[in-house]
Amino acid sequence: MITQEKKSVPSTTSxxxxxxxxxxxxxxxxxxxxxxxxxxxQKFFLHQRIYVSPQVVxxxxxxxxxxxxxxxxxxxxxxxxxxxxxxxxxxxxxxxLLGFSGPLLWFPKxxxxxxxxLTIGLSVQxxxxxxxxxxxxxxxxxxxLGGMLAIVMALAVGINxxxxxxxRNALAKLPPAPPGTPNVLLIVLDTVRASSLSLYGYNxxxxxxxxxxxxxxxxxxxxxxxxxxxxxxxxxxxxxxxxHEVSADWLKPLDAxxxxxxxxxxxxxxxxxxxxxNLLYGTYETGLAxxxxxxxxxxxxxxxxxxxxxxxxxFVDKLKSIKGDTDKLLYKRAEEINxxxxxxxxxxxxxPFFVFLNYIDxxxxxxxxxxxxxLFGPKRPRPDKSMRRTWSPQEIQVExxxxxxxxxxxDHQLGLFFDELQKRGVLENTLIVITSDHGEQFGEHGLFDHxxxxxxxxxxxxxxxxxxxxxxxxxxxxxxxxxRDIPATILDLVKPEAGSRFPGYSLxxxxxxxxxxxxxxSALLSEISKCINMPAWLPVCKGDxxxxxxxxxxxxxxxxxxxxxxxxxxxxxxEQDLANSEEGRQRLEEFRRALERELRE
Numbered sequence: 001m002i003t004q005e006k007k008s009v010p011s012t013t014s015x016x017x018x019x020x021x022x023x024x025x026x027x028x029x030x031x032x033x034x035x036x037x038x039x040x041x042q043k044f045f046l047h048q049r050i051y052v053s054p055q056v057v058x059x060x061x062x063x064x065x066x067x068x069x070x071x072x073x074x075x076x077x078x079x080x081x082x083x084x085x086x087x088x089x090x091x092x093x094x095x096x097l098l099g100f101s102g103p104l105l106w107f108p109k110x111x112x113x114x115x116x117x118l119t120i121g122l123s124v125q126x127x128x129x130x131x132x133x134x135x136x137x138x139x140x141x142x143x144x145l146g147g148m149l150a151i152v153m154a155l156a157v158g159i160n161x162x163x164x165x166x167x168r169n170a171l172a173k174l175p176p177a178p179p180g181t182p183n184v185l186l187i188v189l190d191t192v193r194a195s196s197l198s199l200y201g202y203n204x205x206x207x208x209x210x211x212x213x214x215x216x217x218x219x220x221x222x223x224x225x226x227x228x229x230x231x232x233x234x235x236x237x238x239x240x241x242x243x244h245e246v247s248a249d250w251l252k253p254l255d256a257x258x259x260x261x262x263x264x265x266x267x268x269x270x271x272x273x274x275x276x277x278n279l280l281y282g283t284y285e286t287g288l289a290x291x292x293x294x295x296x297x298x299x300x301x302x303x304x305x306x307x308x309x310x311x312x313x314x315f316v317d318k319l320k321s322i323k324g325d326t327d328k329l330l331y332k333r334a335e336e337i338n339x340x341x342x343x344x345x346x347x348x349x350x351x352p353f354f355v356f357l358n359y360i361d362x363x364x365x366x367x368x369x370x371x372x373x374x375l376f377g378p379k380r381p382r383p384d385k386s387m388r389r390t391w392s393p394q395e396i397q398v399e400x401x402x403x404x405x406x407x408x409x410x411d412h413q414l415g416l417f418f419d420e421l422q423k424r425g426v427l428e429n430t431l432i433v434i435t436s437d438h439g440e441q442f443g444e445h446g447l448f449d450h451x452x453x454x455x456x457x458x459x460x461x462x463x464x465x466x467x468x469x470x471x472x473x474x475x476x477x478x479x480x481x482x483x484r485d486i487p488a489t490i491l492d493l494v495k496p497e498a499g500s501r502f503p504g505y506s507l508x509x510x511x512x513x514x515x516x517x518x519x520x521x522s523a524l525l526s527e528i529s530k531c532i533n534m535p536a537w538l539p540v541c542k543g544d545x546x547x548x549x550x551x552x553x554x555x556x557x558x559x560x561x562x563x564x565x566x567x568x569x570x571x572x573x574x575e576q577d578l579a580n581s582e583e584g585r586q587r588l589e590e591f592r593r594a595l596e597r598e599l600r601e
Contacts, residue, residue: 013087014079014083014084014086014087015086015087015088015091017076019138020072020075020076020086020091021069021072021073022138022141022142022145023072023091023092023095023138023141024068024069024071024072024095025065025068025069025145026141026144026145026148027068027095027096027098027099028061028064028065028067028068028069028095029061029064029065029145029148029149029152030099030148031061031064031068031098031099031102031311032060032061032062032063032064032065032152032309033061033148033151033152034099034103035056035060035064035102035103035309035310036056036057036060036061036155038103039052039056049251049253049285049286050285051280051283051285052298052304052307052308053297053298053300053304053308054159054163054284055156055159055160055298055300055304055308056308057152057155057156057158057159058152058153058155058156058159059300059304059305059308059309060308060309060310061152062152062305063305063306063308063309063311063312064102064309064311064312066312067098067309067311067312067315068095068098071094071095071098075090075091075094088130088131088134089127089128089131090127092126092127092130092131092134093123093124093126093127096122096123096126096127097119097120097123098311099311100118100119100122100123100126101115101119101311101314102309102310102311102314103310104118104119105119105310105314106310106313106314167293167294170266170293171271171293174266174269174270174271174351175267175268175269176269177268177269177270177351177352178269180429181268181269181270181352181494182352182429182430182431182467182494183352183353183354183355183426183429183430183431184265184270184352184353184354184355184430184431184433184490184494185353185355185357185430185431185432185433186237186261186354186355186356186357186433186486186490187356187357187359187414187432187433187434187435188234188237188356188357188358188359188435188436188437189359189362189410189434189435189436189462190230190277190278190282190358190359190360190362190363190436190437191360191362191363191364191436191437191438191439191440191450192362192407192410192436192439192440192461192462193436193438193439193440193457193458193460193461194223194436194439194460194461194462195439195457195460195572196400196403196404196407196440197210197407197462198211199211199214199219199462199464200221200462204376204404205408206404206407206408206411207407207408207411208411209411209412209414209415209418210411210414210434210462210464212415213414213418213434213464213466214464214474215473215474216466216468216473216474217432217464217465217466217467217471217472217473217474217475218464218465218466218471218472218475218476218477218510218511219463219464219475219476219477220463220464220465220476220477220481220507220510221476221477221478222460222478222479222480222481222549222568223435223460223461223462223463223480223481223482223483224459224460224461224480224481224482224483224524224526224549225436225437225438225439225458225459225460225461225483225526226242226243226482226483226484226525226526226527227243227437227438227526227527227528228438228439228450228451228452228453228454228458228459228526228528229281229437229438229450229451229528230278230280230281230282230437230438230451231248231249231253231254231281231286231288232246232248232249232527232528232529233437233438233483234248234254234281234282234286234288234358234437235248235254235287235288236483236484237261237435237437237483237486237487238254238260238261238262238288238291238487239254239258239259239260239261239487239502240484240485240486240487240488240502240503240504241258241484241503242484242525242527243527243528243529244527244599245258246258247287248286248287249529250529250531250532251532253285253286253287254286254287254288254290255287256287256290259291259501259502260290260291261291261354261487261490261502262274262290262291262292262354262356263290263291264291264491264501264502265291265354266291266293268494268495268498269351269352270351270352270353270354271293271294271348271351271352271353271354272291272292272293272294272353272354272355273292273293273294273295273296273341273344273348273353273354273355273356274288274289274292274294274295274296274297274355274356274357274358275296275337275340275341275344275355275356275357275358276288276295276296276297276337276356276358277331277332277333277334277336277337277358277359277360277361278331278358278360278363279297279298279331279332282297282358282360283297283298284297292356294344294348296340296344299332299336331360331361331363332360333361333369334359334361334409334410334413334414334417335413335416337357337358337359338413338416338417338420341355341357342417342420345424345426359410359413361406361407361409361410361413362403362406362407362410362440363406364449365382366399366402366403366405366406367402367406368402368405368406368408368409369409372405372406372408372409372412373402373405374405375404375405375408376401376404376405376408377397377398377401380398380401381398382398382399382402383395383398383399388448389446391443393443396442396443399442399448400442403440403442414434427468428468429468430467430468431465431466431467431470431490431493431494432464432465432466432467433463433464433465433486433489433490434462434463434464434465435461435462435463435464435483435486436461436462437461438450438451438458438459438461439457439458439459439460439461440457440458441453441455441457441458442457444457444573444574445574447538447539451528451531451540452531452534452538452539452540452541453528453538453539453540453545454526454527454528454539454545454546454547454556455556455574456554456566456568456572456573456574457573457574459526459547459549461483463481463483465489465493465507467493470493471493471508471511472511475511477507477510477511479510480524480549480550480568481507481510481524482504482524482525484503484504484525485504485505485506485507486504486507487502487504488500488502488503488504488505488506489504489506489507489508491506492506492508493506493508522550523548523549523550523591523594523595523597523598524548524549524550525546525547525548525595525598525599526546526547526548526549527544527545527546527547528540528544528545529544530542530543530544530559539558539559540559541559542558542559542560543558543559543560544559545557545558545559546595546599548591548594548595548598549568550591550594552567552568552569553565553566553567553568553587553591554566554568554574555587555588555591555594555595557595563579563588563591564577564579565577565578565579565584565587565588565591566578
């Protein structure tokens with residue numbers, strides 16, 4: 001039998017289609033399992049983020065299988081015109097090239113030319129080695145292919161069963177919740193700044209639904225985030241700790257040093273769940289999933305299957321660079337978040353819930369769907385992002401039109417979402433908190449995006465709280481407040497008898513009229529640590545930054561020691577720096593002492 005097999009695959013002839021596709025499948029599964037092994041080493045031994053779902057254990061091999069089989073069919077077509085395309089040496093070289101290129105081209109510290117040369121060299125040597133033993137390799141691949149496929153299937157079943165088991169056990173351990181215990185819905189509109197919302201007087205109708213919803217609760221006119229980018233800001237929302245107190249940073253996840261809201265609500269008998277659209281800094285790897293019994297970040301979709309494979313992602317990124325920045329692999333639309341939560345809610349309606357929803361539709365690259373893509377202006381070519389520092393006001397306006405179209409789409413989806421919750425009778429006993437983690441810049445101070453400074457356009461965000469029958473309706477609070485107080489506020493409204501388990505002070509003091517020394521006189525701290533992988537001219541690249549808002553003024557301490565001071569009441573866009581004025585110099589000393597006090601406390 002073995003002798004016959006050896007004669008059936010002579011190395012000097014073309015491979016039969018069946019044998020060629022067998023090789024394609026074998027190399028694909030070997031590549032996929034190799035990728036899984038590398039990612040396991042990165043995650044569990046090197047403690048690095050891998051930016052993919054645990055479902056990568058089957059997604060990567062599946063993506064590779066499709067890609068390698070497609071390459072096999074292409075070789076068969078080419079062989080009609082060039083027979084040597086299906087020779088054993090060429091076939092093995094092609095599949096080895098595909099297999100090595102994925103991890104080597106993604107290796108961050110390897111120059112692209114070095115990676116290409118190494119990939120080609122390894123592929124040539126692999127082809128030479130296997131060509132000499134092609135019959136033996138054919139027998140080996142035929143008998144091991146099924147085993148590799150079984151391993152992938154076992155991993156797929158295992159990871160899903162493990163997740164189901166973990167969730168089931170967590171639900172079984174929950175203590176009973178008293179009848180009538182209210183639900184809590186914490187909604188974060190990622191990258192939404194207050195100044196672009198008609199809810200706050202903006203002249204474009206970006207948020208008609210939120211304006212309607214505002215009549216049912218309390219709107220805070222001047223709410224400030226604790227940081228200007230996603231992870232540290234979310235960490236503050238969950239822990240009531242300032243960014244300098246927690247581990248969450250550019251390369252570090254939120255650790256378990258401090259309790260989070262979801263953990264506390266589990267002790268009260270709540271089922272906890274998170275539904276996240278930000279697939280860069282909102283996933284399970286960031287530490288934000290802690291305390292949530294159910295957490296949905298990476299979807300199971302064709303796009304995620306592509307992203308799971310290094311090799312497939314290389315092709316997608318190349319296509320993206322040709323067509324423009326239209327990557328849909330890093331976020332989910334608002335309608336997807338709504339559908340996922342409502343589907344989950346239908347299966348978990350026997351207990352009160354604490355649910356966190358993260359929407360990222362307003363984040364760059366600002367891609368509002370129809371008809372919102374032309375809501376604030378005709379669809380025009382997007383300006384070249386590499387030239388942003390020289391954009392004209394007209395080019396900046398194109399970006400703002402798209403951004404505000406995204407906000408309008410998100411507002412529309414929120415309207416549909418709350419209408420459905422109203423139909424289900426959920427809102428009657430639900431505390432709703434709607435806010436944002438940070439804002440966005442459109443040329444203010446020569447800056448764009450976020451996470452690169454601490455100016456007002458990045459820190460002032462929407463904040464709305466509704467709780468039927470428990471808090472006043474249609475009220476607006478004009479004092480400046482910090483999002484750091486949200487955990488204490490939520491627990492005060494839901495479990496006032498339990499006392500605060502978080503730092504900070506309940507925002508309920510503003511409508512209860514309580515005499516609290518930490519109301520409007522308190523300085524509001526915001527922070528961001530020194531950047532990584534950003535242009536050196538950005539403010540955040542000069543060192544850690546801190547800012548304080550107090551008494552209508554905004555103080556910024558830059559990493560290089562430079563100080564800025566702005567009058568928020570009379571200069572809302574922060575165009576006039578008062579740090580060098582006579583009045584400003586007097587106030588600077590007050591803010592220095594206040595900053596020392598805030599950091600010390």
